[in-house]
Amino acid sequence: MHxxxxxxxxxxxxxxxxxxxxxxxxxxxLLINATSGYRCGRTYGSVEEAMRLLSLEVPDVLLLxxxxxxxxxxxxxxxxxxNYPSMQILMLTVYxxxxxxxxxxxxxxxxxxxxxxxxxxxxxxxxxxxxxGAPMSPEIARKVVTLFQKTGVPEKIDEQLTPQEIRLLKMxxxxxxxxxxxxxxxxxxxxxxxxxxxxxxxxHVHSKSEAVSKALRSRLIN
Amino acid sequence: MHxxxxxxxxxxxxxxxxxxxxxxxxxxxLLINATSGYRCGRTYGSVEEAMRLLSLEVPDVLLLxxxxxxxxxxxxxxxxxxNYPSMQILMLTVYxxxxxxxxxxxxxxxxxxxxxxxxxxxxxxxxxxxxxGAPMSPEIARKVVTLFQKTGVPEKIDEQLTPQEIRLLKMxxxxxxxxxxxxxxxxxxxxxxxxxxxxxxxxHVHSKSEAVSKALRSRLIN
DNA sequence: CCGTAAAGAGCATATTTATGCTCTTGTTTG
DNA sequence: CAAACAAGAGCATAAATATGCTCTTTACGG
Numbered sequence: 001m002h003x004x005x006x007x008x009x010x011x012x013x014x015x016x017x018x019x020x021x022x023x024x025x026x027x028x029x030l031l032i033n034a035t036s037g038y039r040c041g042r043t044y045g046s047v048e049e050a051m052r053l054l055s056l057e058v059p060d061v062l063l064l065x066x067x068x069x070x071x072x073x074x075x076x077x078x079x080x081x082x083n084y085p086s087m088q089i090l091m092l093t094v095y096x097x098x099x100x101x102x103x104x105x106x107x108x109x110x111x112x113x114x115x116x117x118x119x120x121x122x123x124x125x126x127x128x129x130x131x132x133g134a135p136m137s138p139e140i141a142r143k144v145v146t147l148f149q150k151t152g153v154p155e156k157i158d159e160q161l162t163p164q165e166i167r168l169l170k171m172x173x174x175x176x177x178x179x180x181x182x183x184x185x186x187x188x189x190x191x192x193x194x195x196x197x198x199x200x201x202x203x204h205v206h207s208k209s210e211a212v213s214k215a216l217r218s219r220l221i222n
Numbered sequence: 223m224h225x226x227x228x229x230x231x232x233x234x235x236x237x238x239x240x241x242x243x244x245x246x247x248x249x250x251x252l253l254i255n256a257t258s259g260y261r262c263g264r265t266y267g268s269v270e271e272a273m274r275l276l277s278l279e280v281p282d283v284l285l286l287x288x289x290x291x292x293x294x295x296x297x298x299x300x301x302x303x304x305n306y307p308s309m310q311i312l313m314l315t316v317y318x319x320x321x322x323x324x325x326x327x328x329x330x331x332x333x334x335x336x337x338x339x340x341x342x343x344x345x346x347x348x349x350x351x352x353x354x355g356a357p358m359s360p361e362i363a364r365k366v367v368t369l370f371q372k373t374g375v376p377e378k379i380d381e382q383l384t385p386q387e388i389r390l391l392k393m394x395x396x397x398x399x400x401x402x403x404x405x406x407x408x409x410x411x412x413x414x415x416x417x418x419x420x421x422x423x424x425x426h427v428h429s430k431s432e433a434v435s436k437a438l439r440s441r442l443i444n
Numbered sequence: 445c446c447g448t449a450a451a452g453a454g455c456a457t458a459t460t461t462a463t464g465c466t467c468t469t470g471t472t473t474g
Numbered sequence: 475c476a477a478a479c480a481a482g483a484g485c486a487t488a489a490a491t492a493t494g495c496t497c498t499t500t501a502c503g504g
Contacts (some may be wrong), residue, residue, distance in 0.1 A: 106371055132361070134364040135360070138353065141355055141363070142354055149329075173432065175435075191451075194451085207397050208431040208490095213434050418461085
């Protein structure tokens, strides 16, 4: 059922696991290797171990536990994304903790599964992740959707801002004064004033903070 | 396989459909009624029709097409959510259009399916929606996750703001001046200044726009 | 080649903000 | 009770912002 090859090869989806609970780790590995079309490569007991050894065989999909001794999985996502951008990361967790869920997803995880997920669903999720989906346990998916709703409908801006104007707006949101922004953009403060004017007109606002707020809400900047 | 009752009853999940393509509408209805545990109530050819008649039998789950003659499904979501808050809304569409997807979800849809979804998955999605999940086709889910990542990790604020401070911050983001906010909160402008001071300290910022930006990014306000 | 538009710059000035103090008045707490 | 603390208010002032004008350059379309 598995190829035994040292590098991702054959048509099988290559999976790796980072999970400190040994029996769960081995159980998952067995399940994956026992299924046609899937192959479990290395498994790791900690993020640190995975970081050291992952380059030996980069999997298609990484199952990553959230609660690990040492570096947390939710933080490790960033590192893995940077170093192995083609690898899809699926988070595994017992509880659907808001913060960790969002942190992981923002950091680049593509999906999020509860450990109670039945084997068939887990395998399906791995495939989905590999094929460009974003598998999530229903509870998690609902949380994501709910948070989305809280951010509100992105405001629509009818007039387009120039790249320069957007850069300036971004600086204002970071606390730059006109003078500071002018220096940074290498233009005179008077020009900054002109840009601001133009931005205000386009966004229909009359103050820096309202402009920043509208720009953020409409996702003009972030 | 269906109860024939006029109101949602029995254990079956009651589904209604808003879809202008008659053959698809009838096909879905047949599928649902042919499946144990599901029951298809009324079906509608337009949002307007559904709005008029939905109160006769409020379903558990509403399948809502995006592209409809008259009012678009993505806009109708708002109305349905307001009037039938317990009803779960599942969007149906041929293409995964960014804007419509996000508009629908922000407006309160709980899930989003492509029409190519196979029958078994569709039925599963309906059940999931009814049980508090948020079923999405993989392509859609990935888009949602990707957008999420763009919003960035919500900044963490270590010090808690008072309700009054949050109200003030919200006003500033709406373009109020100190004077205007003072009037609105029924406090003196000097007190506003004090609050601002306190907010700045807690957020570690030194200007209105930076405060607003941080508050939005950390989801203190929205 | 003239007119128009956009990017950039200058200047003036009324308002607003940011930030430094001090001072009540309650409330809580050791 | 005294001390500590939070909410609210006052005042002063340097700095920054909002907004009104005018003036170069380039670039572009007719």
